[in-house]
Amino acid sequence: MPPEDDDMLQEGPAPLRQDGDPAEPGLLSGLPPAPPDTGVDKKAVVEALLFVSPEPLSAPLVSEITGFDPGAVREIINRLAEEYSGREGGVVLREVAGGFGFYACPEAAVYISRLIRSSVNPRLTRAALETIAIVAYLQPVSRSVVAEIRGVQSEGVMRTLEERGLVRVAGRGGPPGYPALFTTTNRFLERFGLRSLDDLPALEDFAPDESTVEKIRSSLSWEMAGEEPDGERSPAAGSEGAGGGGNSLPEGG
Numbered sequence: 587m588p589p590e591d592d593d594m595l596q597e598g599p600a601p602l603r604q605d606g607d608p609a610e611p612g613l614l615s616g617l618p619p620a621p622p623d624t625g626v627d628k629k630a631v632v633e634a635l636l637f638v639s640p641e642p643l644s645a646p647l648v649s650e651i652t653g654f655d656p657g658a659v660r661e662i663i664n665r666l667a668e669e670y671s672g673r674e675g676g677v678v679l680r681e682v683a684g685g686f687g688f689y690a691c692p693e694a695a696v697y698i699s700r701l702i703r704s705s706v707n708p709r710l711t712r713a714a715l716e717t718i719a720i721v722a723y724l725q726p727v728s729r730s731v732v733a734e735i736r737g738v739q740s741e742g743v744m745r746t747l748e749e750r751g752l753v754r755v756a757g758r759g760g761p762p763g764y765p766a767l768f769t770t771t772n773r774f775l776e777r778f779g780l781r782s783l784d785d786l787p788a789l790e791d792f793a794p795d796e797s798t799v800e801k802i803r804s805s806l807s808w809e810m811a812g813e814e815p816d817g818e819r820s821p822a823a824g825s826e827g828a829g830g831g832g833n834s835l836p837e838g839g
Contacts, residue, residue, distance in 0.1 A: 619653070620650075620651065620652055620653030621653070622653075628652070628654055628658065628659075628662060629662050629665070629666070631652055631654075632648055632652070632654075632659060632662045632663065632666070633666055635648055635651065635652070636648075636663075636666070636679065636686055636687055636688055637688055639687065641683075641685065641687070641772075641776070642681075642682050642683050642684070642685025642686055642687040642772075642776060643685045643686055643687065644684055644685040644686070645659045645660040645663055645686070646659075647685070648663070663679070663686050666679055667679040667680075667681075667686075670688075675691070676690060676691050676693075676694055677689070677690065677691065678690075678691055680779065681781055682775060682776050682779055682780065682781060683772040683773075683775035683776040683780070683781070684772065684775070684781070684782070687776075689779075711743075713736075713740075713743050714743050714746060714747060716736055717732055717736065717740050717743045717744060717747060718747055718752055718753065718770070718774065720732050720735050720736070721747075721753050721768050721769065721770055722770050722774070722783065722786060723786065723789060725756075725767075725768065725769040725770060726756050726757065726759075726767035726768060726769050727767060727768055728759055728765035728766065728767055728768070729741055729744055729765065729766070729768070730765055732744065732768075744768065748768075750773070751771055751773040752770065752771060752773055752774045752777065753768045753769065753770055753771065753774070754768065754769060754770075754771050755767070755768060756768065756769040770783070
């Protein structure tokens, strides 16, 4: 039973979707037919599968594993979610990344964070969070664009995110030899408790208010006036010899 990511444990349980789940049927085509369900407790079987699976399971995939009717599986999952929510225990059933799984309740976050602080699933650094946020909102995006926005090279951070399965190469920005383009993965959705990318908060929610913008503008105007009291631009300003090219970053990819 995997706990939620340390950074996201404060989130409450997400509502369950009532329509069909985005699944990929045929994933288990190599397995023998499902055993007959005569007399079996379908609810117990579905609950056990959701409990032992290291990844969220969609209703169609559970149906394919068990041979149970897809509508019956979806009804069982919804009923289980209601029961776990009503008992107000330490475990909740959540829908994330197009599937369902068991997670720890938000109230246990501070204690679980102490348990997993030194585990193999460490918290993301600030640099990693900045990078993955850029990928999430601009995907597909190249390393060079990420570096341009952050102002520093991000190749190492991107490699780490890729190794953790949070981002992946989805293609290239043109013919062979063009920069690789990165997108987020279902693992990203799972770690951050999102059902889909549509659940990402709007960027407008993080924009500074008008008074803050005015303070920044005034501060910048004062600094520029202090550096150039005569209102004339220094001949060396912005030139490569004076280090003005420091804002430009080599093409990544």
